[in-house]
Amino acid sequence: MFEVQCLHIPVMDRTSFRDLVKIVERTVRLENARFPDRPIYIVGESLGGCLALAVAERNPEIDLLLILANPATSFNKSQIQAPLPFLAFMLEQLQLSYPFILSLMADSWQNLHVLADILPKETLLWKLQMLESASAYTNSRIHAVKAETLLLTSGKDRLLPSQAEGARLNDILQRSQIRKFDDCGHFLFLEDGFDLVTIIKGVGFYRHGKGLDYVSDYLPPTPAEYKTLYESSRLLLPDNLDNFRRFDEITGPVMLSTLEDGRIVRGLDGIPSEGPVLYVGYHMLLGLEVSPLIRQFLNQRNIHVRGIAHPMLLDKYKKGQMPGPEFYDILRMVGAVPVSGTNLFKLLSSKSHVLLYPGGVREALHRKGEEYKLFWPEQSEFVRMAVRFGAKIVPFGSAGEDDFGEVFFDYDDQMKIPLLRNWIKQMTEDTLKVRSNATGEVANQDLHIPWIWPKIPGRLYYCFGKPIETAGWKQELNDREKCHELYLQVKSDVESRLAYLIEKRERDPYRSIFSRLMYQATHGSASEIPTFEL
Incomplete structure (x- = not known):
């Protein structure tokens, strides 16, 4: 993913903070001269966070991405800063103070002797004095930083108030994201199980050019990441994303597919192996069906399905208006792409397996009594694109949402209450618009959260229809009537699968x-649970 260079400061080195900034700056400018169209990442932990911010402020014309782990910009608020003038005396006269100060930096008491061996008292004093000057220098210039920034903060940092500082920086910086790790200490990169690459993937922070390309810049999960995503009780992503694995176990998904001869079979044998393939289906309430579907395709056929999603789940938005973006990191990890004609074009041209829901938000956030009702646009949006690349279209239905919950307070109810109505309008205005030129029910893309009565969990069912070949449709590409007929056939097939x-x-x-x-x-927890006779 990266060509890595590391700034090494020898233990006895006494280079000032400003001179360190110049060293990093010189390296950054040389790299930018070699590859002017390629972004440069600066990863800074603690003091390194101050260095990264200072270099970014001095070089606004260079495309920089900053990753800051517990940056030391909050040193003036730490418990070490106040007695700093007395530390020189304390370190010389009071032997107990040195282990105490080191304990703030060490992850455990067992590591104290290691720190004591490699960090002489004189060096520690120099580092603390440098932190003070670095923090003051950086804070005086931080409002001018324009670089994209990812803030990583620890909840058990005993050296600095890192989570409070992360929130402050996130408010100040113009283009920033934040992720919190409640169970980690100051040296985040040394924590067991912490994987910076996974974090970068999850937040959508990896790109090759000036802007993020959701197709060409995407890196699929490694086998280890996939196992962690679906089998571990704790992801390598932030702490609030550890419930996805259990959801798949609760739903007990039944996957059915249709063979060439029209027979419906258990499993995904009827799914085409080679792309491009476009899976077109019904979007359950809150997208209940997506996670098990993607997992089953990976487990049964080793097929990585790329989902077309509302931009709200992936793109930038006003801070504070929507749920924290960490809620959607798992979608980025599994390859979700913002809905657009350009992205669909790129996916199909790269022979991907693509998951598409024509009903979109209107279908996923449906009203009371509207389960299993399709809300598709009148225009045949996806057919001509599929025909252009000769993609196979696989219609599918999914059922079971009414076995998990029932909507009792929907959009119509919420719009009658002024406070909720204003919140819905504000949230909708703060997101990128989809289908702004559409008409009918599908044009209602207002974002809201339906209130749902939970039920004793039932089961999710999927049925994939016989693949529809479009390779021989090239001559009909500009025939709108023919394309619309195919569109109506796909819609009818989805409704048939649902029924x-x-x-x-x-x-x-x-x-x-x-x-x-x-x-x-x-029969054992690993056994396949039967279902109805086919």
């Missing part, structure tokens, strides 16, 4: 979570 699942699931003896738990208790 099939809604009827068949009534005969599933393992529709209830209790019956599935009983089956696993007697």
Whole structure:
């Protein structure tokens, strides 16, 4: 991913902070001269965070991305800063003070002797004095920093008030994101299990050129990352993303597909192996079906499906108006792409497997009594693009949302309350617009959160129809009537798959979570749970 260079400061070195800034700046300018169209990342921890910010302020014309782990810009608020004038005397006269100061820096008491061996008392005093000057220098210039910045803060930092400082910097900096790690100490990069690459992927912070390209800049999860995403109780992403694995276990997904001869079979054998493939289906309430679908495709067929998502989930927005972006990091990890004709073009041209929901927000945030109702636009938006690349179109239905919850306070109810109505309008205005030229129900892209009564979990069902070949449709590419006929066929196939699942699931003896738990208790937790007869 990167060509890595490291700033090394020898233990006995006494270079001042401003001279260190010049050293880093010289290196950055040389790299920029060699590769003017390539971004440069500066990763700074503690004092390094001050260096990164100072270099960025002095070089606004260079495309820099800053990754700051517990930056020392908050040194003036630390518990060490106040007694700093007395530390020289204390270090010489009071032997107990040195272990105390080191304990603030060490991850554990077992590491104290290591720090004591490599960090003489004189060097520690010099470093602390440098932190004071570095913090003052950087804070006086921080408002002028224009570089994209990722702030990483620890909840158990005993040296600096890092989480409070991260919030302050996030308010000041013009283009920043923040991620919190509540169980980590000051030296975040030394924490067990911490993987900076995974963080960079999750926040969408990796790019090759001037702007982020969601297709060409995307790096799929490694086997280790995939295992962590779906099997570990704690992701290598921030702490509030550790419930996705259990959701797949609760839903007990049943995957069905259709073979060339029209037979419906258990599993995904009917899915094409080679792309481009466009999966077009019904969007359940709150996108309930997406996570199990992507996981099953990876597990059963080793196919990585790229989902087309609302820009709200991935792009920039006004700070404080929407849920924190860390909530959506897992979507970036698995390759979600903002909905646009350009992105669909890039995905299909790269022969990807693409997941598309024509009903979009209107379908996923539907009203009371609208489950399993399609809200598709009148225009055949995706058909001509699929035909252009000869993509196979796979219509599919998914059922089971009504086995998990029921909407009791919907959009219509919320719009009757002035406070909620204003919040919905503000949230919608603060996001990138989708289908601004559309008409009908699908044009209502107002963002809100339906209130839902939870139910005892049932089961999710998926049925993928027979792939529709478009390779022989090149001559019909400009025939709008023919394309619209194909569009209506896809829509009809989706509705047929939905009707099939809604009827068949009534005969599933393992529709209830209790019956599935009983089956696993007697047959083993790894056994495949049966379903209705096909």
